[in-house]
Amino acid sequence: MSSESHLRFEKVTAKKVSEFIREQLEEAIILKELLSEERLPTERELAEIFNVSRITVREALSELESKGLIEKRVGAKGGTFVLPVTANSHKRTRTEIKRDWELMLKVFEYRTIIEPEGAFLAAERITAGELELLRSYLDKSMEPDCTREWFRALDVKFHLTIAKASGNPYYEAAVRQIRTKINPALDLMPYDEEIRSLNYGIHMEILAALQSHDRELSRDMMSRHIGNSAHAIYARLIAVDEEGDSHS
Structure with a gap:
């Protein structure tokens, strides 16, 4: 009898690098390690932290923004800020x-x-x-x-x-x-x-x-x-x- 019926392998699925970054940032926000109104590092800094391109970081941040977890603000005190999870979405x-x-x-x-x-x-x-x-x-x-x-x-x-x-x-x-x-x-x-x-x-x-x-x-x-x-x-x-x- 083939042993294949006893094996429980999962199919390989392609995951973009931006998804790995988004998951880590989202976990930090949900676990309150990144708090409401806290400013995230810049795209350049995040790219250095994760050793990826700024485009990849931008994709991850865009997904977090669409989920209502962060927002980008312009001006002298602008940047990307964590939104209060308990008050949004x-x-x-x-x-x-x-x-x-x-x-x-x-x-x-x-x-x-x-x-x-x-x-x-x-x-x-x-x-x-x-x-x-x-x-x-x-x-x-x-x-x-x-x-x-x-x-x-x-x-x-x-x-x-x-x-x-x-x-x-x-x-x-x-x-x-x-x-x-x-x-x-x-x-x-x-x-x-x-x-x-x-x-x-x-x-x-x-x-x-x-x-x-x-x-x-x-x-x-x-x-x-x-x-x-x-x-x-x-x-x-x-x-x-x-x-x-x-x-x-």
Whole structure:
């Protein structure tokens, strides 16, 4: 019998170099590593960073601009700037989330395995510096002038720092991949004082478990925290739309 039936190779697809650049920049924007109103390096600088032509960089930036993630401004203080993800492209993003909901559920299923186990490892390996960093993120999230965009950025930083503290680069890479997929949905969730306080309380419980180096508790706290994410997003972003459709 031929062994071909047991092999699961993927077909080769041609991908332009500009797509690789666009994906890296888009991930940095979605993960809040490039923040709202931050100016990107010039086309020439990006071409040097990626070792490509300026035309290739221009193609990547054009795609990001069409997605509403960046905009080009002219004038003395002009350049290419990151737009606030939480305040733009709401209808487009909501439509995409609704369309790809079954795939999103699989991402959340994956998350319920990865992040709690990452917290389990982090409880044993986390450093004093990383604990201090986590606390600083929580303190900043409760400052009176904390904007919606900055709040979402701090939330991402909190989870990525725990993943890094696991000491396992595979967990860190997995959480980055997960957050890149789910952040567009989380960015559209409500933002008010109640949400801030609730988020702060849950994150403080996770931080306390990590500080005590309690592996089981850290895993349980993280599991509880992320367990209802899919239900919350469905209730806020999809069920509301479906209810509206049924009454239209």
